[in-house]
Amino acid sequence: MSQVNRIKGGLVDRSKSLDFTFNGKSMTGYAGDTLASALLANGQVLVGRSFKYHRPRGILTAGSEEPNALVQLRSGAAQEPNTRATMTELFDGLTATSQNHRGSLEFDLMAVTDLASPFLAAGFYYKTFMWPAAFWEKVYEPIIRASAGLGRLSMQDDPDTYDKGFLHCDLLVIGAGPSGLAAALAGARSGARVILADEDFAPGGRLNSETLEVDGMAGADWAAQAVAELAAMDNVRLMTRTSVYGAYDHGVYGALERCTDHLPGSGGKPRQVLWRIYSKRAVLAAGATERPIAFGNNDRPGIMMASAVRTYVNRFGVAPGKRVAVLTNNDDGWRTAQDLAAKGVEIAAIIDTRDRPAVCDVKGARHVRGAGVVDTAGRLALKRITLTDGQMIDVDCLAVSGGWNPTVHLTCHQRGRPVWNEDLSAFVPGKDLPQGMVVAGAANGNLTLAAALDEGRKAANAQIKDLGFTVSRKAAPKAEDEAYEGAPKWHIPSGKKRAWVDFQNDVTVKDVKLSHQEGFRSVEHLKRYTTTGMATDQGKTSNIPALAIMAECTGKTIPETGTTIFRPPYTPIPIGALAGRARGTDFRPYRLTPSHEWAKAHGATFVEVGNWLRAQWFVKGNEKGWRDSVDREVLNTRQSVGICDVTTLGKIDIQGKDAAEFLNKVYANGFAKLAVGRVRYGIMLREDGICYDDGTTARMGENHFVMTTTTANAVLVFRRMEFVRQCLFPDMDVHLISTTDAWAQFAVAGPNARKLLEKIVDADSQDMSNEGFPFMACGEVTVCGGTPARLFRISFSGELAYEVAVPARYGNSMMEALMKAGEEFGACPYGTEALGVMRIEKGHAAGNELDGRTTAHMLGMGRMVSSKKDCIGWTLSQRPEMMREDAEKLVGFRPVDRSQKLIAGSHFINKGDEATMANDQGWMTSVAWSPSLDHSVGLGFIKSGDTRMGEIVRAVSPVHDTEMEVEIVSAHFIDPEGERLRA
């Protein structure tokens, strides 16, 4: 197809032809075209189908407010649904397809819904589809869902990458139309750091679409000159293809820069960048949006906004029709007629709803005063219009101007309410603007060029003056103030014909009236009941007309009827862009243990523990399943020695004259009297008396402690201790710093642990005998010939065990050294799984037990909570229901039939009771196969558990449809007297 509608002029580059396809048809356009202008140039008037009635639709606008011309852009994984043709910059090889039809675009089978429209009025679905009840999910809903929706996701992973960034400026100017350019020039000339952002690829706004002059030159030329001046200044960042989509608190704006959407491919660079712009001040110069007028069958392809028609003619050199009529309620519509006539397009008629003389002469055009359009004809494209008096005019394009709405969206993002301006018949920004924002130009209701230029400059000057900059004295650009006058006309009574208010969601004047009739009269009820304004254009063209029609129904004024406000984003933003780089394995950073490389080389399977990757087990030889490896690691450790990287436990260095007293506050049990060179186990309560963490703290010196926390709570404990230090006891001399990553720490456990470490720890640095370094001792030592290290004699496994820490840079090497030293004992590395098995065998509580609801009383540690000192959580831990005799207590469980495997998450039910919530006795927290005992062992909480040793109860797991009998036993399955760890 040739470019049948291409006319001369415009800002496109005719030397660069671009090939593209629409629904498989090959077409050609020029650099500087949008997909919409190129489609129009090629005579493609029909571009899509509406949401509900599948009505044929054409291009309505030339901007981001477009409700109709939504296409599937590109193909394969890069397919992008609901893409506005009006905002899509044409590139060579572009492919687009229309959406939301079954069969071809021209013969959409779903268009039968249009015939049934009398039965599909607003809210019809609330009144039916209820019988039989089971049919909703199975029958009605699938049909509704398949016909609803618009475009289609590819269902493949998004092939592109996205990035984010942070920008800072003194002045953010949103919109590079006349007022925005004037504002940016003023700001930039004063020396302020300015960001100028515009969603279009060509800055200039309406200047590119109009024939008005600035400073004696064509508006577009003046814009290009202004842009050139700005681009040359290093205090200015000019951002085209950038939509400022949200105004957030304290001058933070969200902006989306489309970096490669105008190119055939992204070339490995981020497709889009999501910017957070931190502005001291902002000028909103977002312009205005023309609004339609509702009349009979006003949705046919070929019926367009008058300003858009002007844009296509002036900017793109495309005539949307051969014979055009204009329907307007204001002076601006006449400009369309004038501009088209100047380009040689035939103007059949200018229908002004106002009964007034012609605004200007338009060659050959008939002026119809005080009239309107009541019907249109043409199945897939406009052929004819019918006027109020019944006369019919053959046209292929109708340009409609219902006046202008200032683009106030960003002024509402912090729930600011626009106010009604009677002169403009439009909402203009109210007083409650986001902090630091002023509005200029058309966005502020100043719809004429000279006023916009002037206000842009003044607004910027006022803003930067406030920031302490000296305002540039350069004069304002000069332009004529064109006439603008209008009289509101929201809809033209059109008998029984449907008149569209919301084009995409198929909401008509009748639907608004029905909404009123059924009591949905608040503007919010109107929106929700009819779905007006809920489409992808967020009501940019439909909200105000709908509100006006509701006002007519209620007999109230528009502001009395309500105000609609807008929420972010201004235009839709891809989820991929909002996520930025955070996807796949880059979702969150990885923390690696110091011996990660060693583990990788020695058969480790890794597991995510928070952000850490830890070795879960090490496969050796022909081990088939993880259980083989874990059983071996446990037995090897219990029989000889095992080594585990425990670096992930939080480590906090605590120093100060009041450090001991501080620990007394944060731990439930006493620490003040802990001797230097000794370690103590402690439990921490939240202020509400619940246990939230446990660990050991070593006293390295009089004023120096080293605390360990659980891996999961390291950050939280630090934060809470800082709270205690700064907010509760601000005069304590105590200082905290994390050393989690600084030290590589290894547990060396098992009967041969001492022998192994004697080979590692330098003999002259520590007496390693049981007397010289007993259970719960700690000290600074050196290892491997002088490397500084810390040694703790603590045990999680229940074995004779140590933890040895070296500076993290030596961690990998230390693992090698420990393994080498342990070779003669058959030392093995063990992972988190064996660690877990051994702690369950030993009856130590861990994360599954400390789930944020556990009291010390439940853990059997009630007596550890000292009542002799003020510690966080003591008072509230004493509340009656937390001290109940029959509270769930932590005990051990083993299956009566030893061959059975316990299930974590089972609930306990007394024998003979029904398995109901009322009979629930408790739950199994952790289970493991104990290779030491050769049967399954479990820990769990059960009511009065400490007094029920030996009792048999049922462990039920209806999720698995199973239950088994279990015996309540001590939680200490291994070495209950603790002889091994003191050996």
Added chain:
Amino acid sequence: MPDFTLTAAPPLAGYDRSFGDIALKAPKDLAIVSIALPLGAEDAAKAAIKTAFGIALPEIGMSAVAKDKSTAIMRLAPDQAFVLFPSATPDAEPQIAAKLNGAAYTTDQTDGWCALEISGAGARRALERICPVDLHPDAFAVNAIARTVMEHMGAIVARTGEDTYLLLSASSSAKSFLHAVELSAKNVS
């Protein structure tokens, strides 16, 4: 001669790459020791710092660099500063403790951090992608520092030259941090 010897393997050791006008490099043997000022004895601690390093403890958000450039002190919080200096041996903390002679609390932080120097005309353009702090020369002078968060990782950024920045982040996530900085450099070059 001991039976076993340990070799140091800091996470980014030897890293050195360029992306267009951006150079990334992991500094060698950078030791870091934190200093905490004892409550009520801050003045004595400050005096001891002055004596020990020949430079005064800077204001929060700034670093002070010794005349011979060997030592820098970053003031991170009212009662906390980092001393950065070259040292290959794992005795950074005792070195500093000895100099301060008990006037402040010291903790070795060398192994807790990974360091990456980013420099070149495009350095700031790359950091714009991950660093929320305003690094414009008017807002972030040479020797300014800020502790912040980049791509979910805590980080310290210090402006050490006209277009040179030293970045510090946790050593356990060094690889992810490097990936974040590298990707920023790639994306803007």
Added chain:
Amino acid sequence: MIIDHPLLGPRDAAEFIYLGDACLIDRPDWQAEDAADAYHDYGYIRDNIAGPMQELWYHEQGDRSWLVVTRDTLTHEITAVELARDVARARGRSK
């Protein structure tokens, strides 16, 4: 949101962790007669002010200061930012 840190200047609130009403500084005396009631109110009852509220923020990705921020819960406008340590001392907290 931007919190104008008294020592560091304006920083994105994303660097901070929020705790809640600054009344959490006023931890009751554990040995007082009415300690049980006082701790109940301290732990669980909130004014939940609709308007300017003093609240605790922790600069976790920064200098680790706890701050008392006066912020309007209706508009999010911030009118004062102080070091919590100073506020705590002013409210009589010590060791």
Added chain:
Amino acid sequence: MRYSALRILKEGLTGNKGWKPVWREPEPKAEYDVIIIGGGGHGLATAYYLAKEHGITNVAVLEKGWIGSGNVGRNTTIIRSNYLLPGNEPFYELSLKLWEGLEQDFNYNAMVSQRSILNLLHSDAQRDAFIRRGNAMFLAGADAEYATADQLRAELPFLDFDNARFPIKGGLFQRRGGTVRHDAVAWGYARGADSRGVDIIQNCEVTGFDIENGVCRGVQTSRGPIRAKKVAMCVAGSSSRVAATAGMRLPIESHVLQAFVTEGLKPVLPGVITFGAGHFYVSQSDKGGLVFGGDLDGYNSYAQRGNLPVVEDVAEGGMAIMPIIGRARLLRSWGGVMDMSMDGSPYIDKTHIDGLYFNGGWCYGGFKATPGSGWCYAHLIAKDTPHPVAAEMRLDRFKRGHMIDEKGQGNQPNLH
């Protein structure tokens, strides 16, 4: 007026002229048996069940703005009863059962769609906790189904199974969970209550309580005083502000929760899916938009709008589990003010003032509770004893030390 397909046919053929207002617009009377403050989902449901189940019809629902303008009109429409604790699970299961029969009960299609809800899990500890929860659901008469990663891969192949930072290791389904057209719930209850004689009074703000000798006798409103034998607060989001006018301080903080919807898309998701290692949950509306949300903004606020970091956090969670949605565009975001209670569970209770009742603290889970809350609150108001399934939702539970803390986060509301 009874709604039916036949009626639609009739009206369609006669220009839809016969449809009547869904509720009347009465002037307030001088006195009622019961005043319900708050015309949200819970308040309207309470009025409906007071009338229908207890025969108490001399009831007024006073609404400051338009009915359904609170959180019933701004949520992510999910229904489920997958709770853990005895204080919660039986209540939510009652609520889910009420959802199942709701549309036939009030003759309004609220599009209750039991499309299932799936909670993904990513660690062994999470699996243990989910099994415990699933079993608790069974003990309370609800349904739960554990699915392995392989089963999930077969059912939901578009999830990221191969390149995830936190691999999907399984999930817990509640097949009876799903979504409901949220606004329609308010309208359906309003219609049902109105038709039974309840006065629904919009644009009527309660400004104070008439409390005489410790007994509540009525309220002051923007449309004058109204007397009542019983006054029931039901204003989640504004609870502290309204209760303050009765001199009460509550265990509640107000926080903002944002929610998001994309442009309309052809069917993508079968049911509700929740990420277990980040903040993201999503479903698809009948109109085709992906409706999703995540965590609270995190600070006290009454502002009904959110900030950027949470938007990004939620999108990150989405891309982490389903990178097919990268090119779906976020169309609209909104923020609701949540009554965040101190343990994450709600309150349905009498107050220390005779004749004054309290319902609130629903955190971000109030929508699914709407029928159950109305049912139990009506029971409490009518009989002055708590309904058995809501017996633990008391205001004094913190004094006693009997918290209902599903998340185990303690007395910090923004963590629940």
